[in-house]
Amino acid sequence: MNIFDSQREMRSAFLGGFAGQLVSGLIWLAASASSLWISPRTGMAVLFFGSMFIFPLTQFSLRLLGRPGKVSAENGLWALGTQTAFTVPINFLLVAAATLYRETWFFPAAMIVVGAHYLPFITLYGMKMFGLLAGLLVLAGAGLALYGPSIFSLGGWLTAAILIVFAFVGRQLALSEEKPK
DSSP states (O other): OOHHHHHHHHHHHTGGGHHHHHHHHHHHHHHHHHHHHTOHHHHHHHHHHHGGGHHHHHHHHHHHTTOOSSOOTTOTHHHHHHHHHTHHHHHHHHHHHHHHHOGGGHHHHHHHHHHHHTTTHHHHHTOTHHHHHHHHHHHHHHHHHHHSOSOTTHHHHHHHHHHHHHHHHHHHHHHHHHSOO
């Protein structure tokens, strides 16, 4: 299977990243709400531990949508997706370090980590929109940390909105590719 066929299969099976980004966006919403209405530390825990459920919730959502949520054994990109996913929890060590320095840097640092993790999705899905998503999250995270107001949950709300918007963009791109011409 060549790379273009592998990418097309990834786009179709995962609906252009729709379910994963939607689930992620909802977890960021829950973390932001928890940090605002309960405590910042609760919001941190919701994001960290909630993120552990992204893959199973994505798989569940895809099955509800009638998508396989998996690709053929010949598709070598599956391993890239798995490897990419594991960069986030590893890099949360840096998020913890940033948060110890300044608690309000939690969401901005997490934005940078999650944004950087989307760069390989350009190759994984063959979709340039993931470059824009990565750039927005990294730049917004850095901007909020360095120049933003000292509002703990702001980065969480912003990330949730960006992820949810891009979920629907990816879905639309994948569905438009599947329409008979």
